[in-house]
Amino acid sequence: MEVKAVSRVKVSDIGKNVEQLVRLDLKDLMPLPPPYDKPGMEPEMTQPKDEWRLKYATDLDGYIGIDIPWKPQNKEEEELLTQRFLEGLKKLLSEEGNWTFLQPLLLSLEYCAKCQTCSEACPIYVSSGRKEIYRPTYRSEILRRIWKKYLTKTGKLFSDEVELNAKTILRLGELAYRCTLCRRCTQTCPLGLDNGLITHEIRKLFSSELGIAPKPLHELGAKQHLKIGSSTGMTPEGFKDIVKFIEEDIKEKYGKNIKIPIDEKSADILLIHNAGEYLSWPENPAAFAIIFEEAGISWTLSSELVGYDAVNYGVWYDDVMLARIALKHIEAARKLDVKKIVIGECGHAHKALTVVADRVLFDEYNIPRESCLPLLWDIVEKNKLNLDPSRNNFPVTLHDPCNIVRLMGIVKPQRNILSKICPQFREMNPSGVYNYCCGGGSGFAIMQSMNFPEWRSKIASRMKFKQILEAFRDTVENPEVPKYVCAPCSNCKGALRDTFEHYQATSRYNIQYGGLADLIVNAMVDLKTPYLEFLK
Amino acid sequence: MGVVEVLPVSTYVTIVVFIVGLIYVWVKWSGKPLHLRWELYPVPHEPGRTHYGGSYMEEVDWSKRKLSKSLTEELKEMLKEMLFLKRVYTYNRPLWYITFLFHGGIYMILLWFASLLVYSVLTVYVSETVASIIMLDRLNQFFGYVGIFATTIGVIGLLIRRVADNSMREYSGKVDYFNLIFILVVLLTGFIALSVDPYFSLARMYMVMIVSFQMTQLPELHPLTILHIILLQLLWIYIPYSKMSHFLGKWFTYHKILWDDEPNIRGSRIEYRVKEIIRGYKIPWSGPHMKKDKSWLENASEVE
Numbered sequence: 071m072e073v074k075a076v077s078r079v080k081v082s083d084i085g086k087n088v089e090q091l092v093r094l095d096l097k098d099l100m101p102l103p104p105p106y107d108k109p110g111m112e113p114e115m116t117q118p119k120d121e122w123r124l125k126y127a128t129d130l131d132g133y134i135g136i137d138i139p140w141k142p143q144n145k146e147e148e149e150l151l152t153q154r155f156l157e158g159l160k161k162l163l164s165e166e167g168n169w170t171f172l173q174p175l176l177l178s179l180e181y182c183a184k185c186q187t188c189s190e191a192c193p194i195y196v197s198s199g200r201k202e203i204y205r206p207t208y209r210s211e212i213l214r215r216i217w218k219k220y221l222t223k224t225g226k227l228f229s230d231e232v233e234l235n236a237k238t239i240l241r242l243g244e245l246a247y248r249c250t251l252c253r254r255c256t257q258t259c260p261l262g263l264d265n266g267l268i269t270h271e272i273r274k275l276f277s278s279e280l281g282i283a284p285k286p287l288h289e290l291g292a293k294q295h296l297k298i299g300s301s302t303g304m305t306p307e308g309f310k311d312i313v314k315f316i317e318e319d320i321k322e323k324y325g326k327n328i329k330i331p332i333d334e335k336s337a338d339i340l341l342i343h344n345a346g347e348y349l350s351w352p353e354n355p356a357a358f359a360i361i362f363e364e365a366g367i368s369w370t371l372s373s374e375l376v377g378y379d380a381v382n383y384g385v386w387y388d389d390v391m392l393a394r395i396a397l398k399h400i401e402a403a404r405k406l407d408v409k410k411i412v413i414g415e416c417g418h419a420h421k422a423l424t425v426v427a428d429r430v431l432f433d434e435y436n437i438p439r440e441s442c443l444p445l446l447w448d449i450v451e452k453n454k455l456n457l458d459p460s461r462n463n464f465p466v467t468l469h470d471p472c473n474i475v476r477l478m479g480i481v482k483p484q485r486n487i488l489s490k491i492c493p494q495f496r497e498m499n500p501s502g503v504y505n506y507c508c509g510g511g512s513g514f515a516i517m518q519s520m521n522f523p524e525w526r527s528k529i530a531s532r533m534k535f536k537q538i539l540e541a542f543r544d545t546v547e548n549p550e551v552p553k554y555v556c557a558p559c560s561n562c563k564g565a566l567r568d569t570f571e572h573y574q575a576t577s578r579y580n581i582q583y584g585g586l587a588d589l590i591v592n593a594m595v596d597l598k599t600p601y602l603e604f605l606k
Numbered sequence: 607m608g609v610v611e612v613l614p615v616s617t618y619v620t621i622v623v624f625i626v627g628l629i630y631v632w633v634k635w636s637g638k639p640l641h642l643r644w645e646l647y648p649v650p651h652e653p654g655r656t657h658y659g660g661s662y663m664e665e666v667d668w669s670k671r672k673l674s675k676s677l678t679e680e681l682k683e684m685l686k687e688m689l690f691l692k693r694v695y696t697y698n699r700p701l702w703y704i705t706f707l708f709h710g711g712i713y714m715i716l717l718w719f720a721s722l723l724v725y726s727v728l729t730v731y732v733s734e735t736v737a738s739i740i741m742l743d744r745l746n747q748f749f750g751y752v753g754i755f756a757t758t759i760g761v762i763g764l765l766i767r768r769v770a771d772n773s774m775r776e777y778s779g780k781v782d783y784f785n786l787i788f789i790l791v792v793l794l795t796g797f798i799a800l801s802v803d804p805y806f807s808l809a810r811m812y813m814v815m816i817v818s819f820q821m822t823q824l825p826e827l828h829p830l831t832i833l834h835i836i837l838l839q840l841l842w843i844y845i846p847y848s849k850m851s852h853f854l855g856k857w858f859t860y861h862k863i864l865w866d867d868e869p870n871i872r873g874s875r876i877e878y879r880v881k882e883i884i885r886g887y888k889i890p891w892s893g894p895h896m897k898k899d900k901s902w903l904e905n906a907s908e909v910e
Contacts, residue, residue: 167889481658
C-alpha cells in the first residue's frame with residue numbers, strides 16, 4: 071500500500087492526521103564506504119504490514135519499537151490515552167515521582183537555545199540522511215511544547231505550536247525508541263543539556279504511568295528477570311547446567327580441567343555476566359573462567375535469582391525497575407559475603423550497577439561494584455598469563471561501548487590490553503569517549519519484533535558499520551584475512567551480529583566480532599588450538 | 607514625582623530585583639532533590655585523565671582509595687566554555703562567529719558597567735584624581751564602544767541566523783525571538799544615548815549619583831536616554847526569570863550533573879540523603895507494575 075507522508079516535517083506536524091509521518095528510502099541514507107558503495111549491496115527498506123497498522127504505532131516512520139498493541143481503537147480510548155499521558159507528565163515533573171532525574175530534566179527542558187549544535191553528533195540523525203524526526207532536539211521540543219502549553223500557567227499565551235492528541239502520543243512513544251541514549255549529543259551541547267536524558271524520561275513516563283514499554287525490555291526483560299532469575303528466561307538450574315557444559319567444553323577443547331566456582335562463600339569477587347553470554351557466546355564466560363583460574367583470582371558466580379544475570383533493563387526506561395534489579399544483584403553478593411561485585415563484559419550492566427544505581431544503595435547494600443576491564447588489564451600487565459601476541463596477528467579494532475566508555479570513563483584498560491596482545495590493533499575514528507554507538511544501545515539490541523531489526527541495522531548501526539569498514543579499509547575486501555571487532559559488551563555484540571548478518575559482512579568479507587577476554591585467551595601459549603572459532 | 611525623578615529609585619529597585627532573581631534561580635535549581643548519577647565523560651576534574659576522558663573507575667579497587675579531584679581543572683574547562691564558547695567553536699563554527707561576537711560584546715558591556723562602578727566608587731569615596739590616574743574613564747569608553755558594537759552586530763546576526771536557518775527557525779519559539787529583539791531594542795536605544803553622550807560623561811555622573819545615594823544630583827538626561835535606561839532596567843529585571851539565566855543553569859548542568867561523579871561512600875553525606883529520599887518519597891505512578899503510594903524503598907525491595 072502506498073502511504074502518504076509529510077514531505078518536510080516540522081515539530082508541529084507531530085499530531086498531524088496522516089497515516090505515517092515519514093517514509094524512509096534507502097537512497098536517502100548516509101552512503102557507506104567501499105565495498106558497500108555499490109548498488110545492491112544491502113536490502114531495500116520495507117513498509118509495515120497493513121495488519122500491524124491496526125494495533126501498533128506505525129504512524130511515525132512505519133517501524134515498530136513498542137511491540138505491544140497500544141493503539142487506541144476509538145475516540146474514547148484516544149481521549150483516555152491523552153489524559154493519562156498528561157497525568158504522567160505531571161508526575162514526571164514532580165519531586166515524588168521523579169526525584170531521580172528531576173533536576174537534569176527540568177534544566178534540559180528550560181534552557182535549550184535551539185542552536186542545533188547537537189544534531190551532527192547524532193549517528194541516527196546523520197545516518198538517516200538527516201531526517202528531521204531523528205534530530206536530537208525533535209522529541210525534546212515536542213515534550214517541551216506540551217509541557218509549556220498544557221501544564222504551565224502562562225502556557226496558553228506563550229507556548230509554541232503543538233497539538234496533544236493520540237497521534238502525538240503514539241509518535242512520541244515510538245520516537246522515544248529511535249535514540250540509543252548514547253548521549254553523544256550531550257557532549258556537544260554548549261549549555262550541557264541532555265536530549266538523551268529527555269528520551270529516557272519520555273520512556274519512563276510511558277512505562278511508569280501507562281505501563282507501555284517494548285516487550286523485550288519490560289515484560290520479557292525486567293519483569294521476567296525478577297521473576298524467573300534472568301531476562302533470557304534461564305532458571306537457576308538452567309544456569310548451573312550451562313556452567314557445567316562450559317566446564318566440559320573447556321576440558322574437551324583445550325584440555326583444561328577447570329572447576330567454575332558457583333556460590334562459593336567469602337570469595338573476593340562475585341563475577342556477574344550478562345546471561346545472554348551463556349546462551350549466545352558461552353566462549354566469553356569460559357574465557358573469564360580460564361583467565362581467572364590461571365591468574366589465581368578468588369572468585370565465584372552466583373546461582374541466586376537475578377544474581378547470575380547482570381543485565382538491568384530498568385536503566386533504559388524505568389527507575390523503579392532499575393532499583394529492584396540492582397537490589398537483587400546486591401542481595402546475591404551479600405548472601406555470598408564477597409568483597410565486591412565485578413561486572414563482566416556488558417556495558418549497560420556496568421553503568422546500571424556501578425553508576426546509576428549508586429544512589430539507591432545504602433548501609434550494607436552499599437558494597438563495591440567494579441568493571442572487569444581494569445581487572446583484566448591488571449592480570450595482563452602483571453604477566454599473570456603467558457601470552458603470545460603473534461597468535462592474534464590479524465587486524466583488530468576496538469568498539470567502545472557507550473555505557474562503559476563515554477558514561478563511565480573506562481577508556482584505557484581495554485586499549486592497553488589490545489596494544490599488548492594484538493600486533494595489528496587499530497583504533498576506529500572517532501574513538502574513546504567520542505565513539506559512535508553500535509546501534510544496539512538502550513535495549514535496541516534485544517528488540518527483535520516485527521520490522522524493528524531492519525530499522526536498527528539500516529539506521530542505528532549504520533554509522534558503526536561505516537566506522538568498521540573504514541578501520542579495516544586496508545584488507546576489507548580480502549576475505550582471506552579475518553578482521554576482528556573487539557566489543558567488550560553483550561548488547562554491542564548482539565547489534566554487531568545482526569548488523570554483520572544484514573550486510574553479510576562476515577560471509578562476504580570475513581569481518582568477525584567478539585569479546586575482549588576471548589582475545590586474551592586466544593593469545594595464551596599453552597592452548598593447543600586457537601580459542602577463536604574463526605581461526606580454526 | 608516625574609519619570610525622571612523616579613529613575614534613581616527604579617535603578618535601586620532593578621539592582622535588588624536582579625539580585626533577588628539570581629538568588630531565586632540559584633535556590634530553585636539547588637533545591638531540587640539529589641538525582642541519580644548521570645555523568646558524562648570527559649569529566650575535567652580527574653587528575654591525569656582529563657585529556658582522554660578517563661575516570662577513577664579505571665582502577666582496580668578504586669573504592670579503597672582516596673579519590674582526588676582537581677577543582678582548578680574543572681574551572682579551567684568552565685572558563686574555556688564561558689569565555690570562548692568552546693563547544694560551539696568545536697561543533698558549530700558558523701554559529702560561533704556570531705555568538706562569540708554577541709557574548710564577547712556582553713562581557714565587554716559588563717566590564718563597562720564594572721569600570722563605571724569602580725570609577726564612581728573611587729570618585730565618591732576616595733578621590734576623583736585616583737580614578738583619573740588609572741584612566742578608568744578611558745577604559746570605560748573602550749569597553750563601552752567595543753561592547754555595544756560587538757553585541758549589536760552579534761544580536762542582529764543571531765536574529766538573522768534564527769530566521770534564515772531552517773532548523774533554528776522551525777524550533778525557535780516566540781520567547782526566543784522576544785529575547786533577542788528585546789536585547790536589540792535596548793542596544794539601539796543605547797546607540798541613541800551614546801550619540802548624546804559620546805564620552806559616557808553623563809553615564810559616569812549617573813553612576814556617581816547612584817553610588818553616592820544623592821538622588822537629587824540627577825544629571826539632565828535626553829528623553830531617549832531616559833527610555834534607554836528604563837528599557838535596560840526592564841532587561842535586567844527580566845534576565846533572571848528568562849532563559850538568559852542560562853549562565854546559572856550551566857553551573858548545574860555541568861558541575862552538578864555531567865561532572866558529578868561523586869560516589870556514594872558508606873557513611874557519607876550522599877548516603878544520608880539517599881536514605882532520606884528513598885524512605886520518604888512515595889510513588890505516585892499508576893503503571894501496573896507500580897505500588898502506588900508506597901515509598902521508593904518499598905517499591906524497590908518488595909517484588910512480587
